[in-house]
Amino acid sequence: MEDGYYAWMIVATALVLMMTTPALAFFYGGMTRTKSTLNMMMMSFTAMGVVGIVFVLWGWSMGWGADGIGNGNGKLIASPLDTFGLLHVSSSNFVFVLFQLTFAVITVALISGSIADRVKISSWIVFSVLWVTLVYVVVAHNVWGGGWFYSHFPNLDYAGGTVVHINAGVAGGVLALVLGRRVGWPKNPGKPHNVTLTMLGAGLLWFGWYGFNVGSIVFSAAGKDNPWDSIGNCKGDATCQFITQFTHETGVTFLNTTLATMAAMLAWLAVERLLRGKATSLGAASGVVAGLVAITPSCGSVNTLGALCVGAIAGAVCAVAIGLKYKMGLDDSLDVVGVHLTGGIIGALLIGFFGTLKSPQGIDGLFPSGGGGLFYGGNATLLWHQFLGVLFTVVWCGVVTLVIAFLIKVTIGWRVTKDAEVEGIDVNEHGESAYDWGSGVSTGGTLVGAHSGSLSLGGAARAEVQA
Numbered sequence: 001m002e003d004g005y006y007a008w009m010i011v012a013t014a015l016v017l018m019m020t021t022p023a024l025a026f027f028y029g030g031m032t033r034t035k036s037t038l039n040m041m042m043m044s045f046t047a048m049g050v051v052g053i054v055f056v057l058w059g060w061s062m063g064w065g066a067d068g069i070g071n072g073n074g075k076l077i078a079s080p081l082d083t084f085g086l087l088h089v090s091s092s093n094f095v096f097v098l099f100q101l102t103f104a105v106i107t108v109a110l111i112s113g114s115i116a117d118r119v120k121i122s123s124w125i126v127f128s129v130l131w132v133t134l135v136y137v138v139v140a141h142n143v144w145g146g147g148w149f150y151s152h153f154p155n156l157d158y159a160g161g162t163v164v165h166i167n168a169g170v171a172g173g174v175l176a177l178v179l180g181r182r183v184g185w186p187k188n189p190g191k192p193h194n195v196t197l198t199m200l201g202a203g204l205l206w207f208g209w210y211g212f213n214v215g216s217i218v219f220s221a222a223g224k225d226n227p228w229d230s231i232g233n234c235k236g237d238a239t240c241q242f243i244t245q246f247t248h249e250t251g252v253t254f255l256n257t258t259l260a261t262m263a264a265m266l267a268w269l270a271v272e273r274l275l276r277g278k279a280t281s282l283g284a285a286s287g288v289v290a291g292l293v294a295i296t297p298s299c300g301s302v303n304t305l306g307a308l309c310v311g312a313i314a315g316a317v318c319a320v321a322i323g324l325k326y327k328m329g330l331d332d333s334l335d336v337v338g339v340h341l342t343g344g345i346i347g348a349l350l351i352g353f354f355g356t357l358k359s360p361q362g363i364d365g366l367f368p369s370g371g372g373g374l375f376y377g378g379n380a381t382l383l384w385h386q387f388l389g390v391l392f393t394v395v396w397c398g399v400v401t402l403v404i405a406f407l408i409k410v411t412i413g414w415r416v417t418k419d420a421e422v423e424g425i426d427v428n429e430h431g432e433s434a435y436d437w438g439s440g441v442s443t444g445g446t447l448v449g450a451h452s453g454s455l456s457l458g459g460a461a462r463a464e465v466q467a
Contacts, residue, residue, distance in 0.1 A: 005246065008215070009095045015211025016102035020048050020109045023208050027201025027285070028113050029434075030194040031334050035424030036117045037193065037434035043112035043124055050128045051108050055101045063137040064100070064145040099215060100140075104132055107164045113334030114172030115414075117182050117190060118421055121429050123414050130404045131171065135397050139163050143389065154368050155389030156361055156382075158253070159216035161297025161348045162393040169341020170397040172332060178405040179414050181331040183421050190333065195282050202285035206261060209292045213257045213299045217249050249300065249360040256299040257292070260311030264291025267315030275320075283319070286339060290318035293343030298351045301361040306354030314346045348390050352383025 025041040032040045051059075108128050112119075140163045142149035157163060182190060192198060268287025269279040294314030295307060302310060322338030325331070332338065355373035356362055362372060368385045371378035408414055415421075420428035427433055 006095055012211035012215025013099045013102055015208045019205055019208035020044050020106045023201050023204035024109050026197050028334055030197030031192040032116045033190050034193040035426055038426040038432055039429055040116055044109040046125055047109040047128055048105050050125055051105045051132050052101055054129055054132055055104045059137050060097050063141040103160055103164060104136055107136055107168050108132055110168035110340055111172045114176045114332045114336040115179055116333035117425060118415050120416055123408055123412055127408055135400050139167055139393050149392050153385050153388045155385040156301050156351050157297045158300035159213045159296045161344045162389050165293045165340040165344030166393045167397050169337050169344060170394050171401045172336035174398055174401040175405055176330055176332045183418055185331045186326055199281055199285045202288045206288055213296060214250050214253045252360055253299040256307035257295050260295035260307040261288055261291035263308045263311030264315030267312040268319040271316050271319040287315045290314050290339050290343045293340055294347035297347045301351050301359045302354045303356050309354060310347060310350050314343045317346060318342050345390055348386050352386045355382055
């Protein structure tokens, strides 16, 4: 059984890694303009390389303590100076380190969707190093790593609603604000050029998300004594309960993740149909992601009915939220704020309503003051702690990201030139174009398609080849 557990964690880690590339690269690449496709994908690829190395060298020890999971000693952020990187991590913990590494990678990659079409790849790499060190690690430490905030205000985030999605959504919004609008936006909002590619990415994200959510049982397992002897037999009745709990918890989180995603997709399509008259393929893909985001923090703390409600609420609200950027004048290119920030907040706060003591985290006694959500006989304590967790993440991420963004802006600069943006960032930053039109010229593109108005709408893409 022990071998089976570690085998599953290796698979889960690989699934989460796949969520960045190819899944997110496909999803974002299809949603951007023809002339920016490769650059969008490169932002995911470089995030994987840069963040992975940073996490191994100092991110893990800063977030979790070098001796194992949860060794933060109640500090706001653990010091990497005691033991550097992974030098003192036992080999049995390597799978936990790698699993956490993949979370850090995709969080940074998600941010890139807010700033598509206009950022120098060198500036993006510098930002990735600074942000994962000063923002991601601190938030993760205080939600999952035993930091000061969690020790005073414990809140539930099973697989990354605050650490990953609210974090990425806030950072994306701040960067979009600091960098400013793309050339021609919002008159030319830059429509998705390949919805087929985006739907393929959404499907792969859904598949990989089972590693994300179901694999997050690592936090429960890591804190327990090894229940097996050297030949794989249970040592005793008490420790054997872990096997039953492992089977139950993975089943619950798997089912909740699936049902919430289905409900969110249908709710998004229903809102589209009601308000815009069409239920679109891009709406289906976006609804899938919104549901996955919302159930991420709550998959281990709600029951089946709660999961359906979380997904349906997130799908409907996010479908409306993505249109607010036009009213706010915020050029959030691929709706990171509307989907990830909004969906993450919904998923985290709804735990305070739908959280039940019969859920895996309820059984483990992880709910504040032992009470469930408001709809299951609890008081406002759980909701209050969830709100504080969201508030901490928004404030810390917002302030520190703003500082990092301005430092980069006044030093090496963020944006490519206007001429480079109009001609195409792929050609100017990478010397390549995503599509060969057989004419021997670089391709640009102004595309007509989706995510216009107040809702995500699919449509035909029109690529203008610029000589």
